Amino acid sequence: MIDFSISAETAALRDEIRAFVIDEIVPYETDPRLTQHGPTDELRGELVELARKRDLLTLQAPKRFGGREPSHVDQAVLYEAAGWSTLGPVALNCAAPDEGNMFLLSKIATEEQAETFLRPVIEGHQRSVFAMTEPDGAGSDPKQLTTKAVFDGTNYTINGQKWLITGATGAKTWIIMADVEPNPHGPSGPTLFLCDGNTPGIVIERVMSTMDRNYVEGHGVVRFDDVTLPQSALLGDVGEALRYAQLRLAPARLTHCMRWLGAAERAQSIAVEHARTRTAFGKPIGEHQGVSFMLADNEIGLQQSRLAIWWACWTLDQGARGRHESSMVKASVSEELYKVADRCVQVLGGMGISDETPVAMIFRDMRAFRLYDGPTEVHKHAIAVQILRRLEDRR
Known part of the structure; x- marks a missing residue:
């Protein structure tokens, strides 16, 4: 049975995260401590404390460390909400590389190592x-x-x-x-x-x-x-480093996709509002076919990406390693969300290449996302190898 429903508890937490990001984190996007080299450690510390006060810090952590330990599918829902601002995952302590490192350390670190090196990261005190x-x-x-x-x-x-x-x-x-x-x-x-x-x-x-x-x-x-x-x-x-790296990378590829889906959704919302209010040639630009098609393509791409992420997360929740599935999703979602961001820049016109909105930043970051945790070409090669192996197994 295919079930795309979200539990009431997860939906409520998603809405709480989204509201927190919009109300308390988005205003920091113009903070000078968000530099060309990313947010400073000082800014991160301030954001983390905001999430701590709302009991939203490091939700993904294992329960033995005080986290809620959501399923991979629930993570997809929650991280998308956090990704509405690129600073959202930083505040909630579910951004890369800490999120993937916490996952790996929770799996293979000794108890002594976990207390010394993992717990302070989970608690947001160090990176x-x-x-x-x-x-x-x-x-x-x-x-x-x-x-x-x-x-x-x-x-x-x-x-x-x-x-x-x-x-x-x-x-x-x-x-x-x-x-x-x-x-x-x-x-x-x-x-x-x-x-x-x-x-x-x-x-x-x-x-x-x-x-x-x-x-x-x-x-x-x-x-x-x-x-x-x-x-x-x-x-x-x-x-055993290469095996451990794969243990970390399969879910980490997906969490990248989850967070950037939220950012792409934000860019789309800005583009839609602009298309609704900006006029040209006698009517809102969203009523012109060229712009309306771009907005429609974005909506399709966002939903396709969301469902692909959920499918791979469901596979992990069933106990599978998920390497093949995560490669498929990382390759497709990173490319699709980049197209979404690019169309949003186009819809916004001159504003889209400026810092008047966060869309230009999202676009630049989305281009880099296509390389995170392996470029698309590497994932496609791995997918092809798996396809050929399956063919050999059938003979």
């Missing part, structure tokens, strides 16, 4: 990073890791460079992916490490200038100079 991407190595293909870790039987020493590390400046909880070199003391291979951001040897060289500005403190270029960590810093098992 986290996932340091994988490299300028000449790991990216859409994480197997190309160039950051190395040498194990001497007691400690791991990490050296390498990362970039596009979201939120690196000021983050305290660091997940570092490095390739453990073959050694006589134990296993080797791509491995995750967990440490404090103030660990000696972690050097933030600079913050990159990028077209998006929705992530706290932007994207950093980071160097690891003889970062020395004990065995207790291992996150999970040695050599």
